[in-house]
Amino acid sequence: MTDNLDSGAESEPLQERKSAINNVNRRNLLKTGGALIGGIGLAGCSGNTGNQSGNGDGGGGGETTNIAIISSPAGFGDQAFNDLAWQGLQNAKDEFNIKLQQVEETNQSNYRTVQSRLAESQNPNYDLIVLVGYNHTQALETNATQYSDQKWMLINDFVDQPNVAGYTWANHQMSFQAGVLAGTMTTREFSYKNAASTKPDSPTIGFVGGVDSALINAFERAYKAGAKSINENVNVRVGYIGNYNDTQTANNIASSQYDSGADIVYHAAAAAGQGVFQAAQNANRFAIGVDADQSKTLSKYTDIIMGSAVKYINKGTYQVSKAIVNNNWQSVQGDNVLGLKQDAVAVVLGDAVGPELPDVVETNLKKSKQAILNGDTEVPCSASGCQG
Numbered sequence: 001m002t003d004n005l006d007s008g009a010e011s012e013p014l015q016e017r018k019s020a021i022n023n024v025n026r027r028n029l030l031k032t033g034g035a036l037i038g039g040i041g042l043a044g045c046s047g048n049t050g051n052q053s054g055n056g057d058g059g060g061g062g063e064t065t066n067i068a069i070i071s072s073p074a075g076f077g078d079q080a081f082n083d084l085a086w087q088g089l090q091n092a093k094d095e096f097n098i099k100l101q102q103v104e105e106t107n108q109s110n111y112r113t114v115q116s117r118l119a120e121s122q123n124p125n126y127d128l129i130v131l132v133g134y135n136h137t138q139a140l141e142t143n144a145t146q147y148s149d150q151k152w153m154l155i156n157d158f159v160d161q162p163n164v165a166g167y168t169w170a171n172h173q174m175s176f177q178a179g180v181l182a183g184t185m186t187t188r189e190f191s192y193k194n195a196a197s198t199k200p201d202s203p204t205i206g207f208v209g210g211v212d213s214a215l216i217n218a219f220e221r222a223y224k225a226g227a228k229s230i231n232e233n234v235n236v237r238v239g240y241i242g243n244y245n246d247t248q249t250a251n252n253i254a255s256s257q258y259d260s261g262a263d264i265v266y267h268a269a270a271a272a273g274q275g276v277f278q279a280a281q282n283a284n285r286f287a288i289g290v291d292a293d294q295s296k297t298l299s300k301y302t303d304i305i306m307g308s309a310v311k312y313i314n315k316g317t318y319q320v321s322k323a324i325v326n327n328n329w330q331s332v333q334g335d336n337v338l339g340l341k342q343d344a345v346a347v348v349l350g351d352a353v354g355p356e357l358p359d360v361v362e363t364n365l366k367k368s369k370q371a372i373l374n375g376d377t378e379v380p381c382s383a384s385g386c387q388g
Contacts (some may be wrong), residue, residue, distance in 0.1 A: 002084055003371050006276075011146050013340070013372045014281070019387050020099050024375035026040020027148050029172065029277045029368070034211065037042065044360070046184070047150075050212075056377050060253060062097055063097070063185075064097050064098070064099055065096065065097060065098045065101070065127050065128075065321070065324055065325050066098075066099050066113045066124040066126045066127050066128075067089060067092075067098055067100055067101070067126065067127060067128045067129075067130065067321060067324070068100075068102075068103060068118050068126045068128075068129045068130070068239065069085060069086060069089060069100070069102055069103065069129075069130040069131075069132065069317075070104075070114055070115065070118070070129070070131055070132065070136065070333060071102075071103065071104045071105060071106065071132050071133075072103055072106075072132040072133030072135055072136075072244070072270070073106045073135055073243065073244050073245070074106070074132070074133075074210075074244035074245055074270035074271045075104050075106045075229065075245065075317035076104050077271070078244075078271035078299040078370075079271075079274075079292060079294065079298050080270055080271070080273070080289075080290060080291035080292045080294065080297070081132065081133070081270050081291045081313065081388040082132050082270075082329035083292070083297070083310075084291060084292055084314045084317075085130060085132050085155060085244055085313050085314070085316075085317050086102065086280060086317075087246070087315030087317075088315060088316060088318040088321070089130065089317050089318070089321055089375075090311065090321075091246070091314065091318050092317070092318045092321035092322060092325070094319075094363050095181075095322075096321070096322070097325075097369070098325065099124065099238065100130060101118075101124075101126070103118070103269060106245070109134045110207070111131075111135065111136050111139040111195040112138075112139035112142060112143060112349075113139075114149070115129065115131070115136070115143045116143055116146070119143060119146075119150040120147075122204065125143065126150070127149045127151060127324050128152070128153060128320065128321065128324045129150065129151070129152050129153070130152075130153045130154065130155070130317060130320070131152060131154045131155065131351070132155050133155060133156055133157075133259065134154075134156045134157040134215055135370030136171050137153060137154065137157045137159060137360075138155075140152060140154055140159050140164070141159055143201040144159050144161040144163055145161060146161075148162075148163055149163070150163060150218065151163055151165070151324060151329060152164045152165070153165045153166075153167065153316075153317065153320045153332075153346065154166045154167070154318070155168075155249070155295070155313065155317075156168050156169070156171075156215065156384075157384065158334075158335040158344055158384075160331045160335075163176075163331070163333075165317045165320050165323075165329075165332040165333050165334065165336065166259065166334065166335045166336060167313075167336045167338070168335070168336070168337050168338070168344050168383045168384055169312075169313065169316075169318070169337075169338050169339070169344055169345050169383065170337065170338065170339025170340065170344070170383045171215070171218055171219055171222075171268075171311070171312035171338055171345075172218045172219070172221075172222040172379050172380065172381045172382060172383060172385060173222070173339045173340050173345055173372060173379055173383075174309040174310065174311060174313070174339075174340075174345035174346065174347060175218070175220075175222035175266070175309055176220040176222040176223070176225055176226035176229075176368065176377075176379045176380075177226060177309060177340075177345075177346070177347040177365055177368060177369065178226060178266050178288050178307070178347055178387040179205075179222065179223040179224060179225060179227035179228075179229070179266075180226040180227070180229065180347075180364050180368045181226075181264075181288065181291050181306065181307050181347055181349075181361060181364075182205040182220070182223070182226075182227050182234075182263075182264040182266060182306075183203075183205070183226060183228065183229065183230030183231050183234050183359065183367065184230050184232060184360060184361050185263065185286070185306065185357070186198055186201050186203040186204060186227075186263040186264055187199050187200050187230065187231050187232060187234075188229075188358065189238060189359075190357070192286075192303060192304075192352070192356055192357070193351050195281070195284065195304055196280065196281075196285050196286045196287075196303065196304045196353075197263075197284060197285070198286065199261075199263060202235070202261050203233060203234045203235065203263075203363035204225055204235040204236075204237065204260065204261040204262045204263060204296055205234060205235070205236055205237070205262050205264045205266070206233070206236070206237045206239075206254065206257030206258070206262035206264070206265035206266070206323075207219070207220050207223055207224070207236060207237070207238045207239070207265065207266050207267075207268070208239050208240075208241065208250055208253050208254050208257070208265060208266075208267045208269055208273070208276050209238070209239070209240045209241070209267075209268050209269060210228075210240070210241055210242075210243060210244040210268060210269040210270055210272060211240065211241075211242060211244065212240040212242070214384075214385030214386050214387060215384070215385040216240075216381070216385075217381065217385060217386040218381035218382065218383075218384075218386045219266075219268035219290075220238055221380040221381055221386055222237045222243040222379050222380050223236070225379065225380050226368065229368065229377065230364060231289060235261070237256075237257045237260055238255035239254075239256070239257065240253075240355070241253065241269055241272050243272065243273060244269055244270035244272050245270070245271050245272050246272050246275070247271070247272050247274050247275035247278070248275060249272070249275070250267065250269055250272040250273060250274070250275030250276050250279075251275035251276070251278050251279045252275075252279075253276075254267075254275065254276040254279035254281065254287075255279040255283065258280070258283035258285045259283070259369035262285065263285055263286060264285065264286045264287065264288060264306060265285070265286075265287050265288070266287070266288040266290070266309070267287065267288070267289070267290055268290050270290075270291075273276070273289065274298065274301075277289075277294075277298065277304060277305065280304040281301065281303075281304050283303070283342050286304055286306040286353070287301070287304055287305055287306065288305070288306055288308060289307070289308035289309070289311050290304050290308060290310075291308075291309075291310060291311060292308065292310055292311070293308045293310055293348050293351070294308045295307075295308060295336065295351040295353070295354075296350060296351050299351075300358060302350060302351050302352040302353075303325070303352055303353070304353075305350040305351075305352075305353065306349070306350050306353050306354075307347050307348060307350050307354065308347070308350070308353045309346075309347050310345065310346055310347070310348055310350055311345045312338075312344050313343060314344070314358060315344070316336075316338070316344075319332060320332045320370055337383045339383065340369055340372055340373060347365055349362075350362070
């Protein structure tokens, strides 16, 4: 797929860092109090699962660019959202002279403190701090102003400050496409080897979300609309876990949906979504992954993953890293919304199951994409979520 996330015109050079008096005091406290940002840990800020890992120099010459990334509550190793963001930074490190710092923090209440300590770090002095997920927004609304010389990248939301690059992928558009896939296949009899099958006698699909919030509601409502665009009589069963890491609750919800007749369940639950795949295998039914092509990133479930709604977060983090290296902040600063038009989101068919699906699946996906781009189909909600 063509990378549509190229940088634009050159910007002013990055400003020399400056600190308010209270920030200077906090920096001194960090230097004398043992909270070694650039070394081993964020003392008092990492909760039960916080950790960091340095990753050495990247390629290329010139001055080293230092970039830190803080996880969403799902944490790294989710084989989806967080790992894609990290992958893009690693790709940039391979090309440019970049040092990376990975900070896993799954407790949202710690985000303001973790963000500020990274912003106050002098060794290294971070050129960019990447925040994975809308969960960072409230903390950043304060920190973006307080640390006005610090460059921030916020994924899946935006804070209107000149030092923030907000990147939101059109979750609603890719979820509509996931609904088209599910709506198409729940109306047909289909089986893949002895692993999973559909029963078209009562078209039923399911949705399992992480937190019942405006953002995840957009996944749900767009998915429903996509399915009903194929067959208005499709039944859609919905459940929410309450977090993004409880695989057992995700399994329980999905199992209930499969027991109630769902042929296919789509999840928007980050790491917890693996529980949906486990339930699909146990029920001999299908599932749809999210963020990454999970038939590849979670290959042990490849026989039940019909497809995945993907967003190319890795291209976004790579682009912003490149802009920092090239002193081209203005090309990425602001509210960036990327969707079907930019080929930044898509539904990709499963690595194993996909080739066996009938041609009507690709036909319906192409038709629905074009209808969205033409304005003939209005997808519920927006990239930032459902408001009201």
